[in-house]
Amino acid sequence: MxxxxxxxxxxxxxxxxxxxxxxxxxxxxxxxPWGEPVFKVGKKVFLFTGTDKAGRTGFTVKLPRSxxxxxxxxxxxxxxxxxxxxxxxxxxxxxxxxxxxxxxxxWVAQSYRTVAPKKLAAQVPDPATEEDGYNCL
Numbered sequence: 794m795x796x797x798x799x800x801x802x803x804x805x806x807x808x809x810x811x812x813x814x815x816x817x818x819x820x821x822x823x824x825x826p827w828g829e830p831v832f833k834v835g836k837k838v839f840l841f842t843g844t845d846k847a848g849r850t851g852f853t854v855k856l857p858r859s860x861x862x863x864x865x866x867x868x869x870x871x872x873x874x875x876x877x878x879x880x881x882x883x884x885x886x887x888x889x890x891x892x893x894x895x896x897x898x899x900w901v902a903q904s905y906r907t908v909a910p911k912k913l914a915a916q917v918p919d920p921a922t923e924e925d926g927y928n929c930l
Contacts (some may be wrong), residue, residue: 804850807892808842811852814898815840818905819913832901837908840901841872841883849885852897854904856882863900880907 802810815821815832821839824831829843841853853872856863857880863869864882868890872881882900886892899920906914 801891802894804886804888804890804892807886807894807897808850810894811840811897811901812842815901815905818902819909819916821905834905834909834913839904839908845885847887849887851883851885852901853881853883854897854900855880855907856900856903857907858903859900 801807812823812830812832816823818834818839821832821834824833824838827843829841831838831842832840839855841851843851845851853876855876860871860880860882863884864871866884868886869882869884871878872883884897884900902917902919906917906919909917
């Protein structure tokens, strides 16, 4: 499982870094089906983003392997709309909070590998099997 990273960014910088990382994945694209950005590979979403009623920025990813670890963090919770039962986790951050962007990029990659076609998923390294891990900064 992924360990928390020491580097953290403010919310705006983290959103920008995570967005850029998500779009760098093979055949990934950005869509706005509900007015908030989501990131897809083909027609499948691997990253939901948005702002809740309290003004917190949220990132929702599918974590079949590390959801339990993710849920140990105070900023993480099972995703709503029944998605949490399938391993989707939402991470929310208020303005002024620090975001562990490297860790979230690892989770974005795990989510991508989970929903992407096998040929595309194989192009994205898995930190569980690779020594380099991720660095979206």
